[in-house]
Amino acid sequence: MTDLVRWGILGTGKIARAFATALKDTPGAVLTRVGSRNVASAESFGSEFGLPMEACHGSYQAIADAEDVDIIYIATPHTAHAANAIMALGGGKAVLCEKPFAMNRREAAEVVALARAKKLFLMEAMWTRFLPALDEVKRIIASGEIGAPVQVTADFGFAADVDPDHRLVNPELGGGALLDLGIYPLSIAAALLGPVSSVRAQAEIGPTGVDVQTGFVMVHEGGAMSVCSCSIRARTPAELTVSGQHGHVRMNTMFHRAKSISVSHEDGSSRTVPTPYVGNGYAYEAVEAGRCLREGLLESPHMTLDETLALMGVLDTIREQIGLRYVADA
Structure with missing residues (x-):
């Protein structure tokens, strides 16, 4: 071509x-x-x-x-x-x-x-998997500056004031917080800590039968843990932090719009690293x-098809645990 x-x-x-x-x-x-x-x-x-x-x-x-x-x-x-x-x-x-x-x-x-x-x-x-801010987080982790990454915390939520037939809450259109928003912290947590070996989830199910808030804790291969949440009832900070023995790295502002990251160390010192962010990301x-x-x-080596399949499997497991089924599951 x-x-x-x-x-x-x-x-x-x-x-x-x-x-x-x-x-x-x-x-x-x-x-x-x-x-x-x-x-x-x-x-x-x-x-x-x-x-x-x-x-x-x-x-x-x-x-x-x-x-x-x-x-x-x-x-x-x-x-x-x-x-x-x-x-x-x-x-x-x-x-x-x-x-x-x-x-x-x-x-x-x-x-x-x-x-x-x-x-x-x-x-x-x-799209959030290709942001320069995430690349910089990975670079810092690889340098050993914060020690081996053992925990990620991430959330993503906004208050959706929509009619019951809106796609966000319509089960016939795959509505719910998990598929629309929860996939973001799930995917980045896996990008930083590796494949998911187990997950435990709880959710609030709304009047249309889809989840309006879901929280899930994942254990990744190697033993690291991530704690993630999503909501279409609350505007959450949308923050992401990865922590190790010697400190942590935070994607600043909302992680999907991060134009800088902050690195904090066990001695109390910290620094901010600006990262590019073109247009809408x-x-x-x-x-x-x-x-x-x-x-x-x-396929992209940064978002492989095997990983996409694995993450879809995690979403299936979460939905089974919170009792969320769609017509496509029949």
Whole structure:
């Protein structure tokens, strides 16, 4: 392929707009097509991002079939991720699929198996895993400055004042705090401490039958522990701290918007390290996907498909413990 990576987007909602905006900050990337279930929505989206009307489709399949698309970003509701990814891969396209990657591990495994059979690039769009602040945290851990990391604490929550049919609380659309927000601390905890060996969870189930608050404690291979929570009832600090014997590192402000990290030592000394943060933060995952395509990689070494499958399995276990089931689990 050429150095220019041509993107198609499925969906025209908030996340799709955030990603399309980020493509403007992504070197060597261009948005060529958008698909929606409604052509008027696609045309409105396209007008906003400078696409000609003929590149705006009232069909997802049209994006999978388009010859001027190298990779498709899937920004549809959770419940459609697996089917949309299978469709895109069936059209011979690379795929960057928004989190949660699927509704459960079974669905995720079907998508991964197809990508591997077709030898097409596939990655979960866990954008926080590619932030420079997280890279700096990993660098400091690797230096031994805080000692071996043995604990992560992380939370993510906001107060969602939405109608019962809104996707955040609608079980038919995969609603709930865990799949929408809990996946973020879960994924970063695994990135810092390694694979999860066990998890224990509790939750508050809301009136629509989905979780509105969930807390979970994980033990990682090697014995380190993470304590994570998510909420759509409370605006939490959204902080992440990783600790070792000699100190801790904190991703400042909200960890998904961190423009600096703080390192604190057992002697009371500390320092702050500024880290880059371009635009709305989504550009970094687009850069990684583009790099992988240019280098002929079928998956990112920083967000492997095996890890995505493992994390989907952890989500399944948490949901089983808190009694949260979706139609896709039948």
